[in-house]
Amino acid sequence: MSREHLGERLSALVDGELGPVEHESALIHLAKCESCRFEADMMRRLKRRLHGLGEPEPDLDFMGRLVGLSRGDGPGGPDRGPSEPPPGGAGFGARPPLGSSRPLGGFPDAGPTPPMAPMMAEETVVAPERRARRRGERFSQLFPALPGGRYAVAGVAVVTALLGGAFVAGGETGDTPVVEPRLSDFAVEHAVTSRFIPAVDTLPSPAPSGPGPDLPTR
Amino acid sequence: MSARGHSAHPVPAAAAALALLCLLLTGAAHPCSDAVPAAGPDDGMAVLRRSAEASGGTAYSAVRELTGEAGEGTDPTRVVNRPGDGVALVPMTAGAHPFVVTDSPFKELDERLLTTLERVYAVGDAGLDEVDGRPARTVEAVRANGTVAGRFWVDADTGVLVGSSVYGPDGRHVLGFRLTGLEPGDGYWPEEVAGDSPWGDVLTPAERGELRARGWVLPEHLAWNLGLVDARATLHAGRKVVHAVYSDGLSQVSVFSQRGKLDEDTRTAVPDGSVGTGTGGTGVTPQHDTIFGGDGGRYHGMWQADGFVYTVLADAPSDLTASAVTALPGPEDSGFWSRVQRGMSRLGLL
Secondary structure, three states: OOOOOOOHHHHHHHHOOOOHHHHHHHHHHHHHOHHHHHHHHHHHHHHHHHHOOOOOOOOHHHHHHHHHHHHHHOOOOOOOOOOOOOOOOOOOOOOOOOOOOOOOOOEOOOEOOOOOHHHHHHHHHHHHHHHHHHHHHHHHOOOOOOOOHHHHHHHHHHHHHHHHHHHHHOOOOOOOOEEOOOHHHHHHHHHHHHOOOOOHHHOOOOOOOOOOOOOOOO | OHHHHHHHOHHHHHHHHHHHHHHHHHHHHOOOOOOOOOOOOOOOHHHHHHHHHHHHHOOEEEEEEEEOHHHOOOOOEEEEEEOOOEEEEEEOOOOOOOEEEEOOOOHHHHHHHHHHHHHHOEEEEEEEEEEOOEEEEEEEEEOOOOOEEEEEEEEOOOOOEEEEEEEOOOOOEEEEEEEEEEEEOOOOOOOOOOOEOOOOEEOOHHHHHHHHHOOOOOOOEEEOOEEEEEEEEEEEOOEEEEEEEEEOOOOEEEEEEEEOEEOOOOOOEOHHHOEOOEHHHEOOOOOOOOOOOOOOOEEEEEEEEOOEEEEEEEEOOHHHHHHHHHHOOOOOOOOHHHHHHHHHHHHOOO
16 A cells, blocks of 8 residues: 555545544555655645635625525415525525535644534624615515516605705795884885875884894894 | 789788788787887976976975875875975874974985886876966876876976876876965974984995895896886894885885894784784785785785895885785795795705
């Protein structure tokens, strides 16, 4: 065995899938065979680099269509609530994303046991996004039959904002004082300038001097 | 010859059709045939200008009676004109106080009124008449449709204006006055009465332009026959009040405008029983048919619009007053859509 190269067992060694005896003999071979050792080293580096690429993010539009399929056309049928997961387990997005399972060959720094803490953290991050998505699905069901429902909603929103803005702008400005015109002064001024002076006893008495009744009240 | 005769006929027909078309077009352009300046020789203007000169420099006393619908039920008043001092109105009934108008510089205003009268009406000399046993020259202001809008009587001996009348489009005698017992010379003058005079701050055209730029509504014309003849301002409680005088040469409409709004809880009553309006134009309809004073030519109206309070006082026929009021910003409606419309206007969307 020491003269034969490891071949396919090298991949199993890197993935940690060899039995104890085979694992021991493979390590002995690697200690003697420089080419297998080099190949094993390269394979481990490749595995580590692939694992470091991160999680692939699903396309939102594609995900929405999948959700629509699972809600309307799936085996669960329309009786299932919009927030319920599809039959057969957790709904889409509830499972760990692709690539987040235990990596090939085990985690490089933590031994054969997969770490659970990162997966729990991913769950807590994904949950609010999923809840918001479900609220959007609920709102979109208000306009299920309208082909241009989104445009109608946008139009209503624009008109509402326009009317609301105009209503606010059309209100009284805060700096407008409350006045009570001095009609007695006006009557005298009109009579004097027009010189069509009415009967004297109908003319108002002259306005008192000083601040008149049209003092701003606020 | 016959050919010429055939060819001559279509020309008058075409001319008649053209004339008819012009008549229809001009008729469509002027829905009211009298809503245009009246043309005429205006030979009565010389009489009125001589009267304006003579009235300012002639001392006299007389008894004034108001005529027309505006004068119904009023008592006669003694009028004393003293050049340099002004005009005093001394009541002939007990309990009333004298009223004195100081001799203010009315010459320019008189000239503007006469110019407006000449522009709007055909002012003709209607010959000699008699007022209180004295010969008087009559001057008529005629509308474009031939109806008489006003008459003046000028004393033939002194040149004093001894009477005037203003008529509505329907021929009703709306307002006027007549002097009887005319006596040249000084009469009783109430020395104890301090005279009233127009507001002293005369607004120049440049100042009026500045006010318009700041949002004040101060048009040069409220209607084709209502021109701005005088504009003055004063301060009430530290805030500017503008008095714009519009006239057709016969009657005057005073528009008082000031920034502000009316108090919702305040209803302002003016003499004669006319009532001002509350906030939101309460008591005022868009057609303004509920705020005309019913006292025959006397009109009081008050409303708020676009941050201004307007008060209109007029001694004029109702059609003239209606033209003035409708030309001003209308009373504000406090309804939802009115507020939205007002907001869109302020945002520049309308």
